[in-house]
Amino acid sequence: MARTTPPRPVDVETLFPEVAGHRKTAVRLHPRLGEPGARESSLGGPVLWPLSEPWPHCEDEHPRTAFSPPAQGSVPLVPVLQLFAADVPDLAFPGATDLLQVLWCPFDHADGYVPRPEIYWRGGDPSDLRPADPPRPAGAGDDYLPDPCVLHPERVTDYPNWDLPDEVADALEARFDQLEEETGWSYWSHLSVSEGIKVGGYPTWTQDPDWPTCPTCRVRMEHLLTISSSEFDGESWRTWLPIEDTPATGTIWDLPYEQRTEIQRPPGLMLGDMGGIYLFECTNCPDRPFAYRSDCS
Template identity: 85%
Template sequence: MARTTPPRPIDVEALCPEVADYRKTAVRLHPRLGDPSARQSSLGGPMLWPLPEPWPHCEDDHPRTAFSPPAQGPIPLVPVLQLFATDVPDLAFPGGTDLLQVLWCPFDHEDGYVPRPEIHWRDSSLSDLRPADPPRPAGPHDDYLPAPCVLHPERVTDYPNWDLPDEVADALEARFEQLKEETGWSYWYHLSVSDGVKVGGYPTWTQEPDWPTCPICNVHMEHLLTINSAEFGGESWRTWLPIEDTPATGTIWDLPYEQRTEIQCPPGLTLGDMGGIYLFECTSCPGRPFAYRSDSS
């Protein structure tokens, strides 16, 4: 079943033409529990892997937290996200590739106290790609192990939230407040940045932005994708809950806990107290330098 974000209840650009120059296209992936194959785009599903390439391991030192590894030594990474270009044509794949894979170490790292991700770009037509049978790490918490989910990609428009320049936000403050008083709609929660797991657009920061800088060209990196703990939040569900998941009566919060959780948090991830992990890259420099950031709700 496709997933469709409801049309915004307010024409953002008509109300605030100042934000039009900052619009970006995002692709909400709408993961839902399922049984994806290694030749499908998925979150938490099986991956293709080159036969001669060893499965990656993490050899970092890990801080002592509730999500620390039970013993030191190399830790096999776990599959997180696999995206084929046919499902996300808006994503600029490097030349000769059509497959993006995200893996991470399923234990806390000093940098953000969340899993440490890494990415791989591949050509899915290569004959040596086979469904992977990766080793399982010992002792990871379920919060860092995504349940297998199929994806339902959907293009939406993002407007900046935390990333709206201060001078623009200041100029629009009175209009935003009037909008909230007269309609109950908040630009910040309901009309700006799309929620959930997504490609492109703006990161769904829950704290002040922390854009990484490319170590080669020294400019801000581009947002590649966001892996969020939830499809929508307590304030944002009114505009980011897909039409297909909207209850016939009542609201999403009236559903039984298990049923609501399968809609709001299908992969079962909890990152930084319902926060997210944001992946960035520089598409201008050789090797497409990569970085990540995280925050907590």
């Protein structure tokens, strides 16, 4: 079943033409529990892997937290996201690649106290790729091990929230407040940045933006994708809950906890306190340098 974000309840660009020049296209992936195959785009599902390439491991020292390995040493990475170009045509795949894979070490790292992701761009001869059978890391917690989900990609428009330039935000503050007072719709929660796990658009920051700079060319990196803990929160659900998941009566919060969780947090991830991990890349440099950031409420 497709997932469709409701149209915004007001015309953002008519009310606030100042934000129009900052719009970006995002692709909400809408993961839902399922049984994806290794040759399908998925979150937490089986992945393809080159026969000639050993499965990657994390060799980092891990801080002692509630999410640390039982013993220091090599930790196998776990598959998080697999995207084929045909499913996300808005994503600019480099060169002749047509497959993006995100893996991470499922234990806290000192940088953000979240899993440490790695990305892989693949292309060329698909005959070298086979369904992987990766080792399962001992002692990893369920919060960092996504349940297998099929994806329902959907193009949406993002307007900046935390990334709205200060001078624009200051100029619009009174009109934002007036709209919320008259209609109940908040630019910040309901009209700006799309929620959930997504490609492109703006990061769904929960704190001040922390854009990385490319270590090679010193240019600010571009947002590649967001892996968040939830599709929406207690405020944003009014515009970011897909139409197909809207209850026939009552609201999403009237559903039994287990049923609501399958809609709000299908993969079962919990990154900090309902936080997210944001992946960035530099498209100016041929080797596409990569970085990540994280935050939570």
